[in-house]
Amino acid sequence: MMQILMFYPSAVIAVITTLMVIFSKNPVYAVLYLIMSLFAVSMVFWSLGSPFLAMVEIIIYAGAIMVLFLFVVMMLNLGQRRVDEDLRPPSGKALILPGIFATILLVQTIACLMAGHPQGGTQLLNDPVALGHAMYEKHYLGVKLAAIILLIGSIGGMHLGRAASFPDTKEKDLL
Amino acid sequence: MIPAYHALILSGILFCIGIVGVIARRNLLFVLMSIEIMMNAAGLAFVAGSAIHGSYDGQIFFIFILPVAAAEVAIGLALALLLYQKYKTLDLWVIARSKEE
Amino acid sequence: MKDFWHVINTLPQEQWPPLYSAIQSLILGGVIVGALLSAAGYLVLLERKVLAWMQHRVGPNRCGPFGLLQPLADVLKLLTKEDSLPPFVDKWLFIAAPAIIMLTAILSLAVVPFGQPQWLVVKDLNVGILFFLALSSLGVYSIVLAGWSSNSKYAALGGLRATAQMISYELSMSMSLLAAVMLAGSLSLNKIVEAQSSLWFVILQPLGFVIFVISVIAESRRAPFDLPEAENEIVAGFHTEYSSMKFALFFLGEYVAVVLLSFVISTIYLGGYHGLFDIPYIPAAIEGPIWLLAKVGFFIFFFIWIRATYPRFRYDHLMELGWKYMIPLSVLNLIATAVLIILFPTLGGHK
Numbered sequence: 001m002m003q004i005l006m007f008y009p010s011a012v013i014a015v016i017t018t019l020m021v022i023f024s025k026n027p028v029y030a031v032l033y034l035i036m037s038l039f040a041v042s043m044v045f046w047s048l049g050s051p052f053l054a055m056v057e058i059i060i061y062a063g064a065i066m067v068l069f070l071f072v073v074m075m076l077n078l079g080q081r082r083v084d085e086d087l088r089p090p091s092g093k094a095l096i097l098p099g100i101f102a103t104i105l106l107v108q109t110i111a112c113l114m115a116g117h118p119q120g121g122t123q124l125l126n127d128p129v130a131l132g133h134a135m136y137e138k139h140y141l142g143v144k145l146a147a148i149i150l151l152i153g154s155i156g157g158m159h160l161g162r163a164a165s166f167p168d169t170k171e172k173d174l175l
Numbered sequence: 176m177i178p179a180y181h182a183l184i185l186s187g188i189l190f191c192i193g194i195v196g197v198i199a200r201r202n203l204l205f206v207l208m209s210i211e212i213m214m215n216a217a218g219l220a221f222v223a224g225s226a227i228h229g230s231y232d233g234q235i236f237f238i239f240i241l242p243v244a245a246a247e248v249a250i251g252l253a254l255a256l257l258l259y260q261k262y263k264t265l266d267l268w269v270i271a272r273s274k275e276e
Numbered sequence: 277m278k279d280f281w282h283v284i285n286t287l288p289q290e291q292w293p294p295l296y297s298a299i300q301s302l303i304l305g306g307v308i309v310g311a312l313l314s315a316a317g318y319l320v321l322l323e324r325k326v327l328a329w330m331q332h333r334v335g336p337n338r339c340g341p342f343g344l345l346q347p348l349a350d351v352l353k354l355l356t357k358e359d360s361l362p363p364f365v366d367k368w369l370f371i372a373a374p375a376i377i378m379l380t381a382i383l384s385l386a387v388v389p390f391g392q393p394q395w396l397v398v399k400d401l402n403v404g405i406l407f408f409l410a411l412s413s414l415g416v417y418s419i420v421l422a423g424w425s426s427n428s429k430y431a432a433l434g435g436l437r438a439t440a441q442m443i444s445y446e447l448s449m450s451m452s453l454l455a456a457v458m459l460a461g462s463l464s465l466n467k468i469v470e471a472q473s474s475l476w477f478v479i480l481q482p483l484g485f486v487i488f489v490i491s492v493i494a495e496s497r498r499a500p501f502d503l504p505e506a507e508n509e510i511v512a513g514f515h516t517e518y519s520s521m522k523f524a525l526f527f528l529g530e531y532v533a534v535v536l537l538s539f540v541i542s543t544i545y546l547g548g549y550h551g552l553f554d555i556p557y558i559p560a561a562i563e564g565p566i567w568l569l570a571k572v573g574f575f576i577f578f579f580i581w582i583r584a585t586y587p588r589f590r591y592d593h594l595m596e597l598g599w600k601y602m603i604p605l606s607v608l609n610l611i612a613t614a615v616l617i618i619l620f621p622t623l624g625g626h627k
Contacts, residue, residue: 002294011185018189018212022196027204028369028424034208035417041189041219048182048226052463053234055406059450060241061215063413064443065248070420071439072252073204074432076259090199098198102191109187113180125231128403128463134231135238142235146242153246160253 006047014040023089027073031066038062049124052131182223189216203258203265207251214244285393289400297399301386305398308385316531317347323531323580330584351524359520362426369425374518374525377418380411381532388539389466391549391564397466404465405457408540409450412495415533416442419497419514422526426517434513437503437591442495444598449491451606452484455613456544459623469548476547480616480623483609485545487602492541493582494598496533500586503594538575539568546571 017037024030038061046054125131136143189212196209218237225233255265262270280296289297321336321343328335339345361367387404389397401407416439423435457463459480460471468477478485494501505513515526542548549564558566589597617623 007181011181014185015188015192018192021208021212022192022200022205027202028366030205030208032369032421034211037189037212038215041215044182044185044219045222048222050222050225050234051401051403052406053222053237055403055410056238056241057215057218058410059406059413060245061211063410063416063446065211065245067413067416067420067439067443068248068252069204069208070417070424071436072255074420074424074436074439075256076265077432087202090195090201094199095195098195101198102195105194106187106191110184113183113187125225125229125234126402129461131231131234135235138232139235139239142239146239149246150242153242153249156246157249157253160250160257163257 003047003049006043010040010043010047013037014044025087025089027087028070031069031073034069035062035066038066049126051126052128182226183220186216186219186223189213189219201267203255203267203270206267207248207255210251211244211248214240214247285395289394289397300395301398304395305386308398309382312382312385312532312535313528315535316528317351319531319534319576320350320527321346322576323583326577326580327584330581354521354524357520359522362517364427365517366425366427369421370517371522373418373422373425374522374529376421377415377529378525378532380415380418381529381536384408384411384536385539387465388543389469389548390568391561393561394466396549396561396564400464400466403463405453405463405468405544408465409446409453412449413442413446415495418529422518423514426514428517430510430516431514433510434505434516437510438497438514441497441501441503441594441598444595445491445494445501445602448487448598448602448606449495451603451610452481452487452491453544455481455484455606455610458610458613458617465543465548468544469550472547473550476545476550478545481545481609481613483605484613487606487609488545489541491602492537493579494594496530496537496579498530498534498579499583500588501594502588503591534576534579535572538572538579541575542568542571 014037017033017040020033021030021037024033038057042054042057042062045051045057193209193211193213193216196212197206200206200209218240221233221236221240223233225231225237258270259265262273264270280299283292283296292300324346325335325343327333336343336346339349361370384407386398387401387407389400394400419438419442420435423431423433423438426432456468456477459477460468462468462471471477497503497505505515510516515523518526549568551563551567555563555566
């Protein structure tokens with residue numbers, strides 16, 4: 001019962017706020033709507049029985065990644081009473097093709113799901129300790145790969161950031 | 176008890192919204208945000224799968240998606256800053272059409 | 277009523293009926309919020325008194341005996357001031373920003389255990405530490421949005437500074453917490469306190485403790501890390517445009533955060549509600565909160581003491597300290613703890 005009370009409202013909020021991200025004009029508001037959408041998805045995680053992932057979603061997505069977006073928006077000073085051509089929400093012709101693609105995909109997904117296996121309900125797996133054991137015992141290679149990806153990401157970010165902050169160095173030819 | 180495929184349908188809807196955003200928006204920041212939406216939707220599908228099959232593997236794969244998303248954002252935003260320095264705009268149409276010197 | 281008392285005293289929290297759980301959460305949460313908000317007012321007075329004492333001044337002493345009514349006077353002053361909403365601000369975010377900081381600071385207290393019986397924690401989540409980290413990482417939005425929505429250069433600079441600072445110190449903070457989690461073998465704050473019944477983690481984790489305390493001061497943006505509101509560089513930083521009660525919310529939010537962080541430090545490193553000795557003639561249920569509040573009181577004093585002692589950092593030094601010293605040291609601490617647990621398996625949480 002509690003699960004259903006959490007799941008459906010969160011799902012509706014997630015869909016609405018995600019739509020608002022796509023159709024908002026101001027980057028800061030878009031980031032905030034995306035944060036709300038992430039919150040809603042995090043509540044969906046909780047209702048699916050994973051409080052650990054719900055918290056991780058908020059800490060990493062809402063607490064770190066979205067802050068980076070906000071930081072860049074503030075640095076570029078976008079969205080302060082400026083209505084540029086490129087910030088206008090998509091409308092009319094621009095939406096026809098992506099709309100068709102997305103509808104086809106969605107219909108196919110739902111059709112497959114209705115016809116296919118995943119009948120029945122969901123099980124609650126909410127023990128972070130068991131999650132940790134499964135992760136480090138069965139998927140230790142994945143943990144290492146994730147670490148390497150993060151290392152590559154930080155090296156790449158530093159390299160590009162150097163080029164951005166010291167335009168006179170040789171990295172200026174990166175683009 | 177939530178029917179299992181409802182969570183998967185939610186993930187499909189979010190993913191499709193992300194696709195529309197990637198194709199229809201002109202500003203690089205919005206495109207990056209739409210990619211985040213799509214990654215998050217994929218993660219939701221993994222978690223739902225974990226709940227359906229009663230194993231922790233799906234949740235673990237969501238944890239593996241997080242560093243990918245973080246690294247992608249770090250590099251994507253650094254590139255966005257560089258592009259802004261060079262073209263003074265993040266409008267992808269302008270950037271795509273400008274001739275390389 | 278008798279059944280309620282019996283259930284919440286004997287059964288573990290997750291087996292309580294939802295109604296009992298809701299009643300307990302509401303009552304305890306209400307008591308905590310009320311106590312916290314009135315304590316925050318007196319904390320302002322305490323800080324002014326202690327600072328005055330350390331600087332050989334007298335401090336506020338006009339309102340009531342020893343200035344004890346000063347918080348009331350402050351509140352009256354702030355409430356009756358004009359609450360101006362500058363025409364150039366983004367209205368909704370400008371109003372929401374001060375609310376966010378109070379909300380995130382107060383909500384975190386829901387997972388702190390106050391004593392031995394389990395009705396003394398509002399909700400014993402099995403991911404309690406992550407709940408605290410999630411809310412503290414959301415606190416940064418308050419500052420960023422205040423900076424952005426003010427639409428003024430000083431506020432924007434303060435917001436940018438706060439973002440960079442809080443992201444950097446969050447890493448070392450969570451990394452040092454992780455070592456404590458490894459020792460306790462659980463993410464629940466209650467389990468972490470129980471794991472310290474014989475030995476406090478400050479003895480096993482001296483480095484982690486120091487890193488955590490420094491990161492926490494940086495996270496709460498107090499001196500010597502108060503760069504986002506450095507008044508001689510950027511006027512008042514992110515709250516330049518705020519006045520009256522909205523300013524007061526930022527002001528009180530800082531003190532609520534100080535109380536909260538003192539609670540977290542004492543819970544994770546100083547044994548929480550475990551005392552050094554049994555206090556005679558006092559029931560066990562009250563003894564825990566007394567010890568916890570004593571530790572919290574010490575840390576609040578410690579925060580003020582630090583503020584009176586150290587000058588403000590320079591911005592590049594702040595970033596250097598965070599990225600070049602705190603984060604490597606916290607990783608080192610994590611590895612050392614792992615080695616320690618492998619060498620002495622009785623220390624680890626899961627035996």
